[in-house]
Amino acid sequence: MTGPDPDLSFRMNHDDRARSAFIVGLKKKANLGIAATLESRFNDVIAPALQQKLGRSLNDTDRDDRKTVVNALEHEQLYRVWAHMTYLSQGQKWELVDQILQNEMPRLQAAADHYFNLPSKLCTLTLNPDLKVPANIAKTEIHRQPGGFCAETHGSDITAGAKYNFGATMGPSAGRGRTGFKRGRSAGDFVAETIKARYPDLKPLRILEVGCGTGRNTPSYKRQFPEAEVIAIDCAPGLLRWACAFAESQGAGVHFMQMDATALDFADGSFDLVVSHILGHEMTTRGLPQMIAESWRVLKPGGVMFHADVAIQPGHINLFDQALNQWQVRYNGEPFWMGWADADVPNLMREIGIPDAAAFAEYMSSSERGGEWLCYGARKPKST
Numbered sequence: 001m002t003g004p005d006p007d008l009s010f011r012m013n014h015d016d017r018a019r020s021a022f023i024v025g026l027k028k029k030a031n032l033g034i035a036a037t038l039e040s041r042f043n044d045v046i047a048p049a050l051q052q053k054l055g056r057s058l059n060d061t062d063r064d065d066r067k068t069v070v071n072a073l074e075h076e077q078l079y080r081v082w083a084h085m086t087y088l089s090q091g092q093k094w095e096l097v098d099q100i101l102q103n104e105m106p107r108l109q110a111a112a113d114h115y116f117n118l119p120s121k122l123c124t125l126t127l128n129p130d131l132k133v134p135a136n137i138a139k140t141e142i143h144r145q146p147g148g149f150c151a152e153t154h155g156s157d158i159t160a161g162a163k164y165n166f167g168a169t170m171g172p173s174a175g176r177g178r179t180g181f182k183r184g185r186s187a188g189d190f191v192a193e194t195i196k197a198r199y200p201d202l203k204p205l206r207i208l209e210v211g212c213g214t215g216r217n218t219p220s221y222k223r224q225f226p227e228a229e230v231i232a233i234d235c236a237p238g239l240l241r242w243a244c245a246f247a248e249s250q251g252a253g254v255h256f257m258q259m260d261a262t263a264l265d266f267a268d269g270s271f272d273l274v275v276s277h278i279l280g281h282e283m284t285t286r287g288l289p290q291m292i293a294e295s296w297r298v299l300k301p302g303g304v305m306f307h308a309d310v311a312i313q314p315g316h317i318n319l320f321d322q323a324l325n326q327w328q329v330r331y332n333g334e335p336f337w338m339g340w341a342d343a344d345v346p347n348l349m350r351e352i353g354i355p356d357a358a359a360f361a362e363y364m365s366s367s368e369r370g371g372e373w374l375c376y377g378a379r380k381p382k383s384t
């Protein structure tokens with residue numbers, strides 16, 4: 001083999017970059033500019049009028065009050081402009097991603113195939129064609145990604161993964177209350193460093209990442225815990241293929257497996273550390289406790305379960321932001337966003353049988369671009 005390793009990064013020509021900058025600008029204008037003006041109007045005019053009508057203060061944790069606020073905002077011209085621009089920019093984003101990938105896919109697929117076919121690979125990929133992929137992923141176009149996470153046209157197709165990652169470069173940083181990291185750092189680095197600081201005695205030899213997606217965070221675990229065997233699962237095959245090629249390109253040996261996080265194929269007590277990043281908010285209200293229970297089941301005594309997700313819980317964010325999030329559920333490919341927001345995570349862990357003394361659910365800041373997370377999990381007692 002001669003020449004540099006094949007490149008899995010996205011290349012845009014001048015026109016693509018200009019369109020991408022326009023879309024990101026539109027998202028910022030909607031989510032930071034217009035939403036901020038609307039929020040001022042909400043605080044100064046709309047909320048006081050509603051409170052006067054109700055004869056009491058609005059309560060950030062009351063779902064009826066959220067409905068009241070949504071109904072009131074729907075009559076506001078500025079809210080409609082925000083909704084329209086947000087919807088439009090998301091559609092434009094996917095149109096641009098699809099157009100660029102029409103040219104880029106042959107190069108990216110060849111790069112991935114190169115990594116899949118290396119004679120001495122560090123990574124393995126085990127797909128399960130018999131897996132019944134949960135409907136929340138199989139039948140939903142999350143983030144309005146065309147075709148969803150499970151679309152594929154051939155046996156080594158990485159298109160779903162390419163779309164997911166490329167789409168992400170034109171999205172989250174333009175939103176409200178999302179998590180952003182500096183170039184070269186991932187949520188995995190943040191979580192792994194937090195775990196090391198909280199549990200200095202934990203020396204994980206087997207790590208499981210659930211819902212790894214395109215594996216944006218997975219190589220961090222190999223870097224942060226070089227002694228450990230890292231296994232990462234997801235139910236979407238095209239995302240896993242991308243994850244595998246990406247980890248190989250990073251020199252991070254990881255075992256990727258297609259599996260359902262709510263019904264793991266691992267024996268009890270298989271792992272020292274189980275992690276996830278932004279998985280819970282894409283699960284149904286039934287799937288979320290099953291995923292937590294499975295993460296707990298496969299944990300060894302003394303092991304740590306640490307999940308990090310979006311910090312959008314009522315009370316933690318105000319009614320105005322909840323109302324905007326409610327819109328995302330119906331119109332912007334985030335069907336489980338409010339189910340996650342309303343989930344009582346500490347209680348879910350209690351109902352699973354996790355002792356209160358072992359569990360945690362805390363807001364944590366990644367200190368980068370205002371990134372905030374709800375981190376939850378537990379350390380399994382050494383003797384149960």
Ligand SMILES: C[S@@+](CC[C@H](N)C(=O)[O-])C[C@H]1O[C@@H](n2cnc3c(N)ncnc32)[C@H](O)[C@@H]1O
Pocket residue numbers: 134136137149187210211212213214215216217233234235236239259260261262276277278279282283287
């Ligand atoms: C928002 S993505 C996050 C991906 C990745 N952790 C990241 O931070 O980029 C959520 C991921 O969870 C996966 N997922 C959702 N439900 C799942 C399930 N029941 N079993 C396995 N994976 C699941 C989806 O396929 C998707 O890749």
